[in-house]
Amino acid sequence: MAIKKILVVDDSPTERFALMEFLSRHGYSVVTADNGEEGVIKAKAEMPDLILMDVVMPGINGYQATRTISRDEATRNIPIIMTTSKDQETDKIWGMRQGAFDYMTKPLDLDGLLQKIQAIA
Numbered sequence: 001m002a003i004k005k006i007l008v009v010d011d012s013p014t015e016r017f018a019l020m021e022f023l024s025r026h027g028y029s030v031v032t033a034d035n036g037e038e039g040v041i042k043a044k045a046e047m048p049d050l051i052l053m054d055v056v057m058p059g060i061n062g063y064q065a066t067r068t069i070s071r072d073e074a075t076r077n078i079p080i081i082m083t084t085s086k087d088q089e090t091d092k093i094w095g096m097r098q099g100a101f102d103y104m105t106k107p108l109d110l111d112g113l114l115q116k117i118q119a120i121a
Helices: 013-025 036-046 062-071 089-097 112-121
Strands: 005-009 029-033 050-053 080-084 102-105
Touching: 005 013, 005 036, 005 102, 013 029, 029 036, 029 062, 036 050, 036 062, 050 062, 050 112, 062 080, 062 089, 080 089, 102 112
Parallel strands: 005 029, 005 050, 050 080, 080 102
Antiparallel strands: none
8 A cells, every 4th residue: 555645643733844844745645633633533534544643632632533543444444653752661552552553752753754654555
């Protein structure tokens, strides 16, 4: 499966913009959401090839949004990479249990992110 469209879910406008710029420069179409609830809605509406999901957000957090997306019949095959400042091993384990495909801590290693995206494809 080729990765063409990526949904970036993050409550930080700076993070969203930086990821959108970086991924666009590398040929990806980028859709953004600024919270978990909007992320779930856009995952269904846009059907992206990949989701980059922050964890700490107001309202529905990234763990809850990931669980919702990964358990919904329509969206469960969309891989999710959690991108968060939560760097404890228990955070990573919990994220993977919610249905995340992978887990990266911030600040993101952008070259590493590209490698992960290419490995999924």
